[in-house]
Amino acid sequence: MKNVVLTLAALTLLTTAQARTWAEIKQSGTIKIATEGAFPPFNVMKGKEPSGFEVELANALAKQLGLKVQWVIQPFDNLLIGLGQDRYDFVIASHGITPERQKAVDFTNPHYCTGGAVVTKPGGPMNAAALKGKTVAVQVGTTYLENVRKVPGVKDVKTFPKDTDAQAALMAGRVDAWVGDKFTGLDLVKAQKGKVVQGSLLFNEKIGMAVKKGNASLVKELNAALAKAMSDGTYAKLSGKYFGTDVRCK
């Protein structure tokens, strides 16, 4: 993990090209937004189009800012690196705001609050203590991996390129538990009708949008658009649609 983080920070510093400032984006009329498109219900592909809570939220923010949107779909593990390479203007892909990531990128104010939860088959490990001696599946490059590594005595952590693959490993009985987002976990429990259960939260996190380090003008505009969406009912409506509750940080 340490190496990965260092590489990310180094890449950002080595890049000489400048991120597009707010003025440049505004003038072009189009903002380029990157996501993974494989993390339901936050960002998923619906045919060729990205959709989900974060996609609809970002589209609403862009509209608010008077911009068209060009979506870029990337594997989760590449998303923050691409910011350093100026491949898009910002990333919305459920990134927890962590000190490690803040070395490489800048974050907006959080667009939702959540936690990492243990999900298992009935009778399986339901909390950190019970993970002792167990095998756990997580998506690579995530805060789930970082936090499961901190749990003492876990036998093996298996990483998967996609979160949905980590879930599939649990369903196939290849691991004892999957650690993932608590809302994603609730959806899995519902979809699998009693075949899996959600245990305790291992940690809480604030999720934000990421821009290239130093792109303060863009962070300012995104924060303003997010605040507007949160006060004018846009956010509450979207959150209700996807979660049946308001997921903003309180």
Ligand code: ARG
């Ligand atoms: N919230 C977790 C993190 O910060 C997982 C994010 C996964 N996002 C995704 N699009 N697969 O690492």
